Amino acid sequence: MFNPRLTETLTDFPFARLNALLAPIAPPSHLAMINMSVGEPQGAMPAFARQIVMDEVDGWNRYPPNQGLPELNLAICEWLTRRYRLPKDLLDPNLHVHPTAGSKEGVYVIATIATPQEKGGGKPVVALPNPFYQAYLGGAVLSGGEPLLVNANAENGFLPEFDKIDEATWKRMSVVYLCSPANPQGAIASMDYLQKLLRLCRQYDAVLALDECYAEIYTGQPPAGGLEAALAMDETGGKDPFRNLAVFHSLSKRSNAAGLRSGFMAGDPKLVAMMLRWRTYGGPQIPFAVQKASAALWREETHPVETRAWYAKNFRVAEQILHNRFSYYTPGGGFFLWLDVGDGEEATRKLWREAHLKVLPGAYACRETNGVNTAHRYIRVALVHDEKTTREGMTRLAAVL
Ligand SMILES: Cc1ncc(COP(=O)(O)O)c(C=O)c1O
Numbered sequence: 039m040f041n042p043r044l045t046e047t048l049t050d051f052p053f054a055r056l057n058a059l060l061a062p063i064a065p066p067s068h069l070a071m072i073n074m075s076v077g078e079p080q081g082a083m084p085a086f087a088r089q090i091v092m093d094e095v096d097g098w099n100r101y102p103p104n105q106g107l108p109e110l111n112l113a114i115c116e117w118l119t120r121r122y123r124l125p126k127d128l129l130d131p132n133l134h135v136h137p138t139a140g141s142k143e144g145v146y147v148i149a150t151i152a153t154p155q156e157k158g159g160g161k162p163v164v165a166l167p168n169p170f171y172q173a174y175l176g177g178a179v180l181s182g183g184e185p186l187l188v189n190a191n192a193e194n195g196f197l198p199e200f201d202k203i204d205e206a207t208w209k210r211m212s213v214v215y216l217c218s219p220a221n222p223q224g225a226i227a228s229m230d231y232l233q234k235l236l237r238l239c240r241q242y243d244a245v246l247a248l249d250e251c252y253a254e255i256y257t258g259q260p261p262a263g264g265l266e267a268a269l270a271m272d273e274t275g276g277k278d279p280f281r282n283l284a285v286f287h288s289l290s291k292r293s294n295a296a297g298l299r300s301g302f303m304a305g306d307p308k309l310v311a312m313m314l315r316w317r318t319y320g321g322p323q324i325p326f327a328v329q330k331a332s333a334a335l336w337r338e339e340t341h342p343v344e345t346r347a348w349y350a351k352n353f354r355v356a357e358q359i360l361h362n363r364f365s366y367y368t369p370g371g372g373f374f375l376w377l378d379v380g381d382g383e384e385a386t387r388k389l390w391r392e393a394h395l396k397v398l399p400g401a402y403a404c405r406e407t408n409g410v411n412t413a414h415r416y417i418r419v420a421l422v423h424d425e426k427t428t429r430e431g432m433t434r435l436a437a438v439l
Contacts (some may be wrong), residue, residue, distance in 0.1 A: 047179045052402035060390045069394040072431045077420045081294040081348055084341045087331040094327030102323040105314055106137040113333040114302050122266040133307040137324050141251040141288035141301035142173050148284055149177035149213045151312045152245040158209030166215040167198040169404035169413045174215040187405055191412045196225035211244040219252040219261055222418040223376045224369020232267035240282045251288040254342045256371040280305040292342050293335045300332040349373045352421040352428040359432040375419040382417045393434035
């Protein structure tokens with residue numbers, strides 16, 4: 039009755055495992071719960087965007103267009119052009135971008151779009167970093183591909199070494215996922231890393247699916263992006279600079295708008311066209327109100343500065359309280375702490391039992407390779423709260439572990 043890809047492989051979603059782990063443990067009732075397990079921004083979405091959604095009182099009887107309103111696609115192209123210093127008018131709103139219901143939908147669907155029945159004489163391979171955002175595995179498995187987990191740990195600067203994959207496997211590769219800045223470790227892929235990986239993908243006609251949903255949350259320089267990396271190595275005179283590349287963005291983190299469910303895919307026009315086809319058959323259109331609010335958010339550049347300041351404050355608090363315990367480092371991007379606590383599951387239980395603090399064992403965002411879960415020593419802590427709550431959470435964590 040069921041699709042075995044769903045029932046046999048996609049069985050241990052991290053938050054379900056976390057709830058099961060903590061269910062038998064009674065937390066201290068005198069302390070209010072602080073949930074730092076989920077990467078859900080707790081800041082407010084800008085008021086102007088809320089107002090646009092509220093003002094959209096008409097049009098709910100109509101189907102919104104699948105391909106995005108012209109004003110949204112244009113706002114996205116203009117934002118990409120500003121953010122990545124692309125030449126004016128290089129991006130065509132009808133060809134290079136496609137709105138999605140958050141970046142999650144895009145990264146989930148791209149593997150199905152880009153994975154054939156067979157490749158290189160065998161089952162196609164979909165490579166993903168390990169640990170990873172779960173939608174990559176969902177996409178890989180449901181596409182019919184064979185997931186290949188490529189470890190990203192402290193030894194390789196938390197960036198997967200896809201270039202070490204053997205040639206026979208590369209020949210079967212359909213999609214390579216990369217997240218930069220990375221969830222959970224916050225590592226940022228350099229321009230050079232991105233170009234080398236894109237070159238490899240092109241050599242074997244695989245798609246580079248680059249998740250850039252944390253691109254606006256950074257502590258130093260703005261992270262390099264796939265589009266600018268591709269353009270800087272373009273040999274087609276601007277005719278086809280983004281071939282084999284799809285990047286994914288989101289308003290969830292940039293604009294504290296996770297509930298809006300608004301993101302987009304950009305890049306290779308052939309992939310964009312197939313994303314439109316996929317969504318025309320079965321994807322959810324994005325409501326008019328959401329599209330209009332999204333266009334306004336992509337056009338506005340002051341609120342992301344405030345968003346960054348919010349996280350910068352939180353990292354300062356964490357750094358102050360944790361010092362260099364747990365191999366503390368302030369990540370280049372994203373809003374997670376990736377702490378080496380020795381035994382991530384045990385630390386998670388202890389923090390719940392003694393501090394009413396909820397974090398995620400690193401191992402739950404990672405799968406075993408060769409019998410080892412390389413993230414078992416870690417916990418992931420989402421610094422998404424206001425400064426006061428962050429301070430309270432860090433103080434409890436430092437006291438208990
Ligand atoms: C790495 C990564 N990619 C994608 C997403 C999806 O976010 P959204 O669909 O809200 O854009 C998340 C959400 O936490 C994430 O951490």
